Amino acid sequence: MPDPLSADRVALLSAVLAAPPDDAPRLVLADWLDENGEPDLAEFVRVQCELARLPGPAVALECRAVLRPRGRDGPAYQAIVPLGGRPAPEVGDLVTLVPVDAVGPPIRDLVLTDVARHPWAGRRAAPDAEVEVTAVPADLAATRERRDELARRERDLFLGLRVGPVRAGGDGYAVGLPADGQPATSRRAACRAFLP
Numbered sequence: 001m002p003d004p005l006s007a008d009r010v011a012l013l014s015a016v017l018a019a020p021p022d023d024a025p026r027l028v029l030a031d032w033l034d035e036n037g038e039p040d041l042a043e044f045v046r047v048q049c050e051l052a053r054l055p056g057p058a059v060a061l062e063c064r065a066v067l068r069p070r071g072r073d074g075p076a077y078q079a080i081v082p083l084g085g086r087p088a089p090e091v092g093d094l095v096t097l098v099p100v101d102a103v104g105p106p107i108r109d110l111v112l113t114d115v116a117r118h119p120w121a122g123r124r125a126a127p128d129a130e131v132e133v134t135a136v137p138a139d140l141a142a143t144r145e146r147r148d149e150l151a152r153r154e155r156d157l158f159l160g161l162r163v164g165p166v167r168a169g170g171d172g173y174a175v176g177l178p179a180d181g182q183p184a185t186s187r188r189a190a191c192r193a194f195l196p
Helices: 007-018 023-035 039-053 141-161
Strands: 059-067 077-082 094-099 107-117 130-137 166-168 171-173
Touching: 007 023, 023 039, 039 141, 077 094, 094 130
Parallel strands: 059 094
Antiparallel strands: 059 077, 077 130, 094 107, 107 130, 166 171
């Protein structure tokens, strides 16, 4: 049985906790766990890293003037998104466009391909700052299948590990599964330590 409080393990765990959104320290920890006789715990860490990298559920963007731009190859949508003090979305974000001043249902599972400051946003008479977005449908079938597969593997590994909350370095940490519907990034940031 490996020493749960070895200096190497505590140092690697500290590196993980010092950079919650960064997978690199977690993957180094997983390699160390493999080399020190804990392959299931190493796989658990790797599975959680991969789950956290998969795109999460689409973020709803309330927008106006949703239209299909001319001269584009394939289906695409453009919309004006009032920011109302929120940060602008970014290229690559998975979104659902929710028209607020037009007839029609939300347009789901789109990936943003362009985000540009709207020409009217800098004028005094303009309402809240706005951006113009262009989005195309995202093919999420393979992503959904992979997420389901990884979530099953994560649960199986967790149940086999038989671990619970621990204390290390004066702080409490836990190995556990996120609640259903919890954002994928929480798999990295919350309740993730790897001491048996």
